[in-house]
């Protein structure tokens with residue numbers, strides 16, 4: 001079936017089986033009753049009405065899911081000389097489940113809005129087959145029912161009738177195999193020009209996918225973000241069986257300026273003759289243990305061990321690839337296969353790099369992007385090519401690689417379908433995930449999409465059984481193993497590849513979420529970097545790695561408890577722990593493996609990993625308990641606040657937010673604290689410690705903005721966006737009283753909360769209930785919540801009053817932020833939030849994740865207040881030169 005290749009993305013890359021399992025995982029019952037549509041989550045499998053199709057005695061009967069809306073919309077194929085690449089898109093129609101006041105209502109509106117665009121979102125899957133195994137590919141297409149042109153909806157290009165199904169196809173096989181496709185599947189291949197497709201695919205990836213391009217030099221990988229206006233011209237060098245070199249000047253503007261028949265096919269063809277390798281990846285792996293000196297003739301071999309320094313050649317420079325063989329009277333079997341493989345790989349890679357450089361020189365191009373499956377994410381190949389380009393251009397030209405190297409043509413063909421508007425998507429709308437799919441646990445790829453549901457979850461058992469052998473998606477080789485790619489002898493190391501490396505690429509699953517947008521209030525979107533901690537620094541990485549590893553057992557306990565502590569939950573907890581550990585180990589080995597790595601990514605990865613193992617909300621019990629305890633004392637707190645004058649109250653409110661931010665289950669130090677007292681005791685202790693000046697203390701400026709000075713009353717804010725953090729005291733005793741104060745002053749408040757759970761963070765779907773409870777103690781909150789449509793029930797029973805008040809009362813609303821992480825990346829927020837931001841003139845970021853780990857340095861077009869307690873010693877030292885439990889009150893006027 002589909003060859004071991006995780007797919008690559010546009011939206012997703014992954015294997016057939018992985019996808020089936022994902023669907024299956026999504027079938028786990030959701031425990032949240034108040035469910036908001038989750039824009040960044042993977043599609044949910046709707047198993048309602050499921051029935052076995054055909055004979056139920058079958059071993060693997062197909063299960064029909066009549067209500068499943070995650071359907072296959074389209075696919076395209078690149079039939080190359082060596083490999084067939086297939087790209088298919090699965091769309092997921094999102095329908096709101098449950099209820100929850102205005103959150104859901106707005107959400108519905110958003111979904112309606114999205115309906116007007118051709119697709120709702122989904123994932124692109126990438127699969128490849130060897131061209132010599134065309135029949136596997138045909139079986140795969142058949143098993144997926146693609147040939148029936150089913151469910152095409154907005155992208156319809158044919159009827160559900162096989163005879164009319166038209167498939168976009170590129171590569172030589174679009175001609176060569178057209179009859180086979182017609183005969184075996186009854187479909188017509190609509191031929192798209194190969195070069196057109198390569199260029200379209202490359203341009204799309206370079207524009208729409210963040211961290212797509214990277215340099216790879218001497219084992220060091222670095223992602224490059226290329227400004228769209230600065231993208232053209234460039235040289236695209238596609239290394240397939242043969243090599244095409246294309247000068248690209250713009251979308252659809254290009255010229256194939258050169259090519260070489262010494263390409264990937266040459267390497268693999270000669271490699272097969274010279275070694276006993278049975279697969280391409282095997283020969284790459286073999287080369288890792290090679291020493292080319294026994295095969296290549298070096299300058300020193302010719303010059304009696306001396307350099308030829310006059311023309312800049314050292315003794316170790318390769319003078320002639322395979323040249324040494326001529327001087328020795330040996331048979332093939334006298335040479336080490338490893339040495340032959342390495343020498344061959346170097347020869348081919350170097351030659352391609354050199355020819356590419358010459359063409360770049362010919363047309364004055366500074367950038368060369370290398371694609372094609374010959375690259376295979378292999379460190380030595382990339383280093384060798386980079387070395388050749390750098391050496392010959394004396395550093396003037398740069399070799400760059402694409403994470404989705406082999407799928408350029410297939411992607412281009414896919415994009416050539418009319419109507420889907422793929423080219424209009426932007427980086428904001430893609431979310432990449434790195435699931436621990438079955439392939440990495442030794443699962444086999446299966447054809448039909450949904451078969452025995454029990455079989456689908458068996459891979460999770462494999463996680464448990466395989467124990468420490470679990471590995472995260474891996475590239476062909478870790479960095480730093482290749483030595484100099486060009487003239488010097490590469491140093492070789494043995495045994496660096498994992499046995500499962502054939503299955504892996506450094507690419508994850510790209511989910512397309514059309515409802516994600518850039519936060520419109522970011523002052524400098526291009527210069528924006530959410531992370532304050534760069535994990536490119538090995539010391540930082542080591543530190544956070546340890547923190548996350550140490551925290552893991554406690555997290556697993558909570559997660560297992562949240563699912564009732566059943567045996568199944570324990571197994572999943574165990575599997576999660578192993579999978580997460582494997583991710584961490586993988587990233588320790590190569591921090592750039594999953595793209596540019598910041599702490600926020602790592603924290604999000606953990607949440608995603610929990611979700612992958614069906615833990616929908618690990619802290620739900622804790623959150624409920626803390627909410628209840630806090631709501632019980634809210635009334636007293638509000639009375640106390642009301643007895644104060646304005647100035648004292650404002651300080652007390654900010655102190656309250658900072659003090660209550662101590663409830664953070666993501667902080668090890670805090671979790672230890674929680675064992676020492678009740679929630680209220682800890683809160684009191686925390687408040688008592690509030691000593692000004694805080695570590696960052698702009699309170700006085702903020703106070704002046706709020707209350708004015710010299711008797712002049714400033715204009716209240718029109719609308720404030722409050723990015724809330726934790727459940728319990730944090731939201732109830734910290735942010736809600738602050739909300740109330742803003743409302744009291746006539747400011748409209750939008751509470752912005754996570755779409756999906758992360759640690760003990762409050763989610764958007766939980767907020768309406770919390771607000772409803774709080775509103776029982778407070779008229780201001782109640783009226784505002786009614787006006788904002790948050791208290792739907794109240795609106796029904798108390799319609800008169802709410803209608804009267806709607807115009808005069810500032811509204812309180814809730815909006816989901818589009819993510820499920822303790823941090824926030826303002827380049828990818830929900831369209832609801834983006835819409836709510838339009839009238840906002842104050843942004844309040846609360847908590848360590850959103851205001852310190854990320855966004856401490858972010859600047860906004862409106863006023864911003866960043867409030868957090870630092871609950872980690874290292875972060876305190878690093879960011880504010882302070883100590884654990886220091887507080888931050890950073891107020892910044894509009895930029």
Ligand SMILES: Nc1ncnc2c1ncn2[C@@H]1O[C@H](COP(=O)(O)OP(=O)(O)OP(=O)(O)O)[C@@H](O)[C@H]1O
Nearest residue numbers: 080081082083240241242264265268280372373374
């Ligand atoms: N599993 C594999 N089997 C065969 N070749 C592989 C494999 N993985 C990587 N390769 C390398 O990738 C090359 C094929 O790359 P690619 O799929 O980009 O080209 P193609 O489309 O098949 O060829 P062309 O464009 O010249 O028709 C092979 O020649 C080989 O060097």
Ligand SMILES: CC(C)(CO)[C@@H](O)C(=O)NCCC(=O)O
Nearest residue numbers: 240241242243244258259260261
């Ligand atoms: C023939 C194609 C375009 C097929 O993909 C490719 O294999 C290639 O560019 N070969 C190199 C032919 C040459 O230009 O010498």
Ligand SMILES: [Mn+2]
Nearest residue numbers: 080081171240
């Ligand atoms: Mn090709």
